[in-house]
Amino acid sequence: MSGALDTVDLIVIAAYLVGVVGLGLWQGRKVKTAADFFLAGKTLPFWAVGMSIVVSDIGATDFIAVAGGTYRYGLAQANFDWLGSMPALLICAFLFVPFYWRSGVLTIPEFLGRRYGGAVRTFLAVCWGFILLFNLGIMIHATAVLLRGVLGWEPALSIWVTAVVVGLYTISGGLTAVVMTDVLQLVIMFLGGGVLVFTALQRVGGWSAMKEAILAQGPAYSDHFSLYLPHDSPTPFPWSGVVLGLGIVLSTAYYSGNQSVAQRALGARSEWDAKAGVLLAGGLKLFIPLLVALPGLAAILLVPGLENGDDAVPSLIGILLPAGLRGLMFAAFLAALMSSVDSNLNSATTLWTHDIVGRLLAACKRPIPERFVLRVGRTTSFLLLVFGALLAPEIEERFTNIYNAIQSVFSLIQGPTLAILLLGLLWPRANRHGALAGLLVGVGFCVLLNTEAMAGLFPSEEPFLFIAWWSFVLSLTVTAIVSWLTPPEPAEKLLGLTWGSVAGDPRAQAALEARARRAEEDEE
Amino acid sequence: MSALRQFLEAFFGPLDQLLGSLPLMTGRVAVALLLLVPLVWVLRLDREFILLGSPDRARWRDLRLWAVLVTLPYLAIYLFL
Numbered sequence: 172m173s174g175a176l177d178t179v180d181l182i183v184i185a186a187y188l189v190g191v192v193g194l195g196l197w198q199g200r201k202v203k204t205a206a207d208f209f210l211a212g213k214t215l216p217f218w219a220v221g222m223s224i225v226v227s228d229i230g231a232t233d234f235i236a237v238a239g240g241t242y243r244y245g246l247a248q249a250n251f252d253w254l255g256s257m258p259a260l261l262i263c264a265f266l267f268v269p270f271y272w273r274s275g276v277l278t279i280p281e282f283l284g285r286r287y288g289g290a291v292r293t294f295l296a297v298c299w300g301f302i303l304l305f306n307l308g309i310m311i312h313a314t315a316v317l318l319r320g321v322l323g324w325e326p327a328l329s330i331w332v333t334a335v336v337v338g339l340y341t342i343s344g345g346l347t348a349v350v351m352t353d354v355l356q357l358v359i360m361f362l363g364g365g366v367l368v369f370t371a372l373q374r375v376g377g378w379s380a381m382k383e384a385i386l387a388q389g390p391a392y393s394d395h396f397s398l399y400l401p402h403d404s405p406t407p408f409p410w411s412g413v414v415l416g417l418g419i420v421l422s423t424a425y426y427s428g429n430q431s432v433a434q435r436a437l438g439a440r441s442e443w444d445a446k447a448g449v450l451l452a453g454g455l456k457l458f459i460p461l462l463v464a465l466p467g468l469a470a471i472l473l474v475p476g477l478e479n480g481d482d483a484v485p486s487l488i489g490i491l492l493p494a495g496l497r498g499l500m501f502a503a504f505l506a507a508l509m510s511s512v513d514s515n516l517n518s519a520t521t522l523w524t525h526d527i528v529g530r531l532l533a534a535c536k537r538p539i540p541e542r543f544v545l546r547v548g549r550t551t552s553f554l555l556l557v558f559g560a561l562l563a564p565e566i567e568e569r570f571t572n573i574y575n576a577i578q579s580v581f582s583l584i585q586g587p588t589l590a591i592l593l594l595g596l597l598w599p600r601a602n603r604h605g606a607l608a609g610l611l612v613g614v615g616f617c618v619l620l621n622t623e624a625m626a627g628l629f630p631s632e633e634p635f636l637f638i639a640w641w642s643f644v645l646s647l648t649v650t651a652i653v654s655w656l657t658p659p660e661p662a663e664k665l666l667g668l669t670w671g672s673v674a675g676d677p678r679a680q681a682a683l684e685a686r687a688r689r690a691e692e693d694e695e
Numbered sequence: 696m697s698a699l700r701q702f703l704e705a706f707f708g709p710l711d712q713l714l715g716s717l718p719l720m721t722g723r724v725a726v727a728l729l730l731l732v733p734l735v736w737v738l739r740l741d742r743e744f745i746l747l748g749s750p751d752r753a754r755w756r757d758l759r760l761w762a763v764l765v766t767l768p769y770l771a772i773y774l775f776l
Contacts, residue, residue, distance in 0.1 A: 246776070254726060257769040258733040261762055265737050269747075398776055399722040402714045410722030411714045418729045441748030446758055453765040624696045628707060630715075 176322070180498030187359060187502035188336065191509065194355055195340020195348040205544040208345030209277055209521045211438040215350055220435045220448025223353035223514070225455045226360065227431050230310055230511025233463040234364070234504055235317075239480035240407075241467025245395030247408040248467070249460035253398075254413060259422035260453035263436075264446045266670070267427040270596060272442045274667065279433055279588075280526045286595045286668045288603040294610055296526035298584050299430060303519035304555060308562030310515055314508040315563060317501075326564060333512065334560040341513045342552045346438050349513045356506035357455075363503025364462035367484070370491045371469035385471050395468070407633040416636025420643045424585035428592055431518040516559070520552040582635040583621070586643035587613025594650050599662075599669045605654030613646030726773045730766055737762045 176184075202208050215223075233252075240248035276282045280299060284292025315329035324332070340348045375381040385392050394400055399410040426432050426449070439445035470483035473490065477483060488500050524547055532547070587610050594601040594609075619625060620638045629637040738759050749756045 253769060253772060254729070257766055258730050261733045261737055261766065264758070264762075265740060265745075269744075396776075398773065399719050401719065402711075402717070410719060410725075411717075414722060414725045414729065418726065441750075443746065443748035443750075443756065443758070445748075446745075447756075447761065450758060450761045450765055454761075457765075457768055619699075624700060625703070628700070628703060630711065 176497060176501070177494035179495045180501065183495060183498030184502050184505070187505065191352050191355060191506075192336060192340055195344050195352045198348040198351045199340060199344030201347055202343070202345050202545075204541055205548060207347065208545055208548050209525070210434070211345070211347040211350060213438060214347070214440050215435065215438045215444065215448070216440060217444040217447035217451060219350050219354055220439050220444060221451025221455060222357045223350040223435050223510075224426075224432055224449065224452040225459070226353045226357040226507070226510040227435075227514035228425075228456075228511075229360065229459060229463070229507045230313065233459065234507050235313075235481050235484055237460075237463040238467035238470070238484040239482070241464040242470050242477065242480035242483040244400075244406045244408060245392070245397065246460075246464065246468070247394070247398055247400050247406065247413070249464045250398060250408055250413045250417060252456055252459040252463070254418045255422045255425075256456035257453055258418075259426045260449050260456070262423055263426040263432070264449035264453075266596065267433075267592070268436045268445050268449060269442060270668070271433050271437055272439070272445050277434075277437065277525045278522050279428055279430055279592075280522065283591065283595065283606070286665075287591065287601075287606040291591070291603060291606050291610065292526065293530075294607065295584075295588065296522060298614070300519065300523050300527055302581070302584060303430065303515060303522060304558060305562065307512065307515045307519055307555065307559035308566050310508065310512040311559050312563035312566045314505070314512060317504055317508060330560050330563045333509070334556050337509055337512045337516065338553065338556045341516050342549050342556075345548070346434065346517055349517045350435065350438070352513065353510045356510040359499075359506040360503045360510075361458070361462065363500045363506075366496055367487065367492065367500055368462060368465050368469075370496075371466050371473065371487055374491060375469050375472050381469060381472060385468065388471070392471070395471070403630045405630070405632050407631055407636070409631055409636075412629075412631055412634070412636030412640070415640040416638075420586050420589060420639045421582065421636070424589035424592075424639075424643075425581070428585065428588045429518075430522055431514045434518055434521060516552060516556060519555050520548055523555065524548045524551045582639040582642075583617040584614060586617065586639045586641075587646040590643050590646035591650055594647065594654075595668070596670050598651075598654075599665050600654055600659055601650060602654045602657055602660050604657040605650040605652070608653040609646040609648075609650030612649045613642045616645050617642045723774065727770065730770050730773065734762060734766045 201212070204212075206212055237248055237251065271279075271282060274282060274285065276285070278296070280292045280296040283295055311330055311333050314333040315326055318324050318329035318332065319326055322329075340352060372378065372381065375384065382396055385395055394404075399413075400406055400408055402409045402411045432449075436445040436449060439448055466484050466487055467480070470477070470487050474483060474486040477486065488497060492500055524544070528547060528551060529544070590613060591601070591606040591609050595606065617638055620628065620634075620641070628634070631637065740759065742757065742759075745758050746752060746756060754760070
C-alpha cells in the first residue's frame with residue numbers, strides 16, 4: 172500500500188483487531204469439551220456456516236493475487252470464484268454433506284477410513300496434515316507481507332505478531348471462535364472491498380466506460396472481458412482447463428474433500444443447517460469477484476504499466492482512498508488473511524489431533540479422558556502455529572507467486588482424493604485395495620507432471636488445472652480396475668456409506684449411528 | 696524419463712489438438728451443462744431428504760428452491776457475459 176497510514180487509520184485497524192480478538196476470546200469461554208473445540212458443540216446456524224465457508228476461502232489468494240491476475244489476464248481470473256464455486260457447492264450440499272453429517276466423523280480421512288480401511292486413512296491424514304501445515308505457512312507469510320508493506324515492520328516481527336494474534340483466539344476458542352470471528356471478518360471485508368470497488372468504478376466512469384477504455388488499449392486487452400480463453404492460451408486459464416480441471420475436479424474436491432469446509436458443515440446444529448449453509452456460501456461467492464477482480468480491471472486505467480500485477484490493489488488504495496477508509500481497507504485485508512490463517516490452523520489441528528496424534532495415543536491402549544483430548548488439541552494447535560511461523564520465511568525464498576504455490580500444492584492431492592471419494596459413495600464395488608492404489612498412483616502422477624522433465628507438456632504456462640484433471644482421471648481408472656480385480660467389501664460394512672443406502676434407508680442410519688458409537692468407544 | 700515423456704506426449708498431443716480445434720462456444724455449452732445437470736439432479740431429490748433436520752416444513756426451507764436461486768445468476772453470467 173503506497174499511501175501512508177494516518178492516525179485515524181491506525182485507530183480503525185486497532186479497533187478491528189481488538190474486536191476480533193475480544194469476540195474470539197469471549198466465544199472461547201463456551202469451550203468445555205473436545206466436541207466444543209473441534210465441532211463448536213454442533214451448534215452452528217446455517218448463516219454462520221455459510222459466511223465462514225466463504226471467508227475462509229478468501230485470503231492472500233484473492234484481494235491481492237486475484238486482482239493482480241485480473242490486471243494481467245482479465246476477467247477469466249474470476250472463474251476461480253464463479254465456476255470454482257458452482258456447481259461444486261451444490262454437489263457438496265446434497266451429495267457429500269449428508270454423509271459426513273450422519274456418519275458422526277470429525278475428519279475426511281476418518282470418513283474414508285471407514286469406507287476403505289486404515290491404510291487409506293493414514294495416507295490421506297499424513298498428506299493433508301502436511302499440506303495444511305504448508306498452507307498455514309503460506310497464509311502467515313502473506314499476512315506478514317501485508318504488514319511489512321503497510322507498517323514497514325521487519326518480516327520476523329510481522330510473522331510472529333500474526334501468529335500470536337490468531338493463536339490467542341483460535342487456541343482458546345476452537346471452531347466456535349473461528350466461525351464467529353469469520354462472520355465479523357466477512358462483514359469487514361465486504362465493507363472495505365465495497366468501498367474500494369465503488370470509488371474505483373466512480374473514478375473510471377462506470378462499468379461501460381471502463382470496458383470501452385480498456386478494449387481501446389489494443390489487442391493485448393481484447394480478451395480482458397471474456398470468461399473463456401482459447402485452449403492454446405498461454406495464460407493459466409484456457410477454457411478447457413477451466414471446465415475440466417477447475418469446474419469438475421478442483422472446485423468439487425475443494426468443497427467436498429477439504430477439511431475446513433467439511434468441519435463447518437459437521438459443526439452445524441442440524442443436517443438442514445449444514446446443507447443450507449453450504450448453499451448460502453454459493454450465493455455469497457457470487458459477489459466475491461466484484462470485490463477482488465473489479466479493482467484489478469480499474470487499475471489498468473488508473474495505474475497503467477505496473478510490472479507486477481500484484482501491486483495493482485495496493486497502488487489503487489494509495490491513490491483513491493482517504494484517511495480512515497485506508498484503515499478500513501487495511502482491516503478488510505487483515506480480515507481476509509486472518510480468517511484464512513485461523514480456519515487453516517483449526518482444520519490442521521483437528522486433523523493432526525484426531526487422525527495422527529490421537530491414533531498414536533490410542534495405539535498405546537490407554538484410556539484417554541475427554542479433558543486430555545482437549546489439552547492435546549490445544550497443544551497441537553500451538554505447535555502447528557509455531558511450525559507454520561517458522562515455515563513462512565522459507566516460503567518467501569522459494570515462491571514468487573503465492574496463489575500458484577497454493578494451487579500447485581492442492582492440485583497434488585485433490586484429484587486423487589475426489590476420485591476415491593466419488594467412487595466410494597457412488598459405486599459399492601470400490602474397495603480398499605483399489606482406493607489405495609488409485610491414491611498412490613494419482614499422487615505419484617501429479618508429482619511426476621510437476622517435475623522439470625515434464626515442463627511444456629500442456630499448452631498453459633501454469634498447467635495445474637490439466638494436472639488436476641488427468642490425475643483425477645488416472646486415479647478413477649486405477650481405483651476401478653484394481654477394485655474389479657480384488658474381492659469386494661462385505662455388504663454389511665458398506666451400509667450407510669454409499670449413496671443408495673444413505674438417501675432414505677432407516678437401517679443405514681441405524682448402522683451409521685452404531686458405527687459412530689463403536690468408534691467413540693474404541694477411542695475412549 | 697525421456698521415454699516416459701515421449702509416451703505422455705503421444706497420449707496428450709492428439710487430445711491437445713482436438714481441444715484446440717473446438718470453437719470457444721464449446722466452453723460456454725460445457726459450463727452451462729456443468730451448472731444445469733447438478734441442478735436438475737437436485738430438483739429431482741426427494742423432499743423428505745431435502746428437509747431432514749429442518750425444524751419446520753415452511754416453504755422457504757425447501758433447499759431445492761435455494762439451489763435454483765443460487766445457480767441461476769451463475770448461469771446468466773456464463774451464458775451472457
